[in-house]
Amino acid sequence: MESMPMSPPAMDGRGTPMMQMSFYWGKDAVVLFSGWPKQSVGMYILAFFFIFLLAFVIEFLSRTPPTKLPKSPVGSASIQALVYAFRTGLAYLVMLAVMSFNVGMFIAAVAGHSLGYFVVKLRALTAGKRTDCNEV
Incomplete structure (x- = not known):
């Protein structure tokens, strides 16, 4: 059984890191920015939670309906478009x-998306039960 490599991507002839093309485990990763998390366990944990938080947001x-939008269709559409652009930018970062x-x-992204989905669904189901109880 072949094990996953424990090191970051190898360097090419010019000293530029080559892109990793298979999953690997370890703190020696380059996440989003060159030199980050800098082979530090603390910075790797920070990167893990940062990606988790981005995926959660x-x-x-994506699942929370907008509230208190302006009555103007242009204003309402503008705010929704800005939220959509922000969400799309975060999705590309993840x-x-x-x-x-x-x-x-990968685990941070999947866990963040999963917990975010769970929290939003739980809120929706709880709000639904409150309205059902009020109607009885």
Whole structure:
């Protein structure tokens, strides 16, 4: 059985890191920015929670209906478009972090999306039960 490599991507002839093309486990990852998390366990944990939080916010923004929008259709559409643009930007950042092929970043993204979905669904179900109880 072949084990996953424990090191970051190898360098090419010019000293530039080559892109990793298979999953690997370890703190020696490059996530989103060159030199980050800098082979430090503390910074790797920070990167893990950062990606987790981004994925959580994406789910929260995708599933939560807008409230208190302006009465003007242009104003309402503008606010919704800005939220959509922000959410899409965050989604691309999470996608790029997962493309580092680091297993920890993949787990952080999946866990963040899952917990975000769970929290939003729980809120919706709880709100639904409150309205059902009020109608009886």
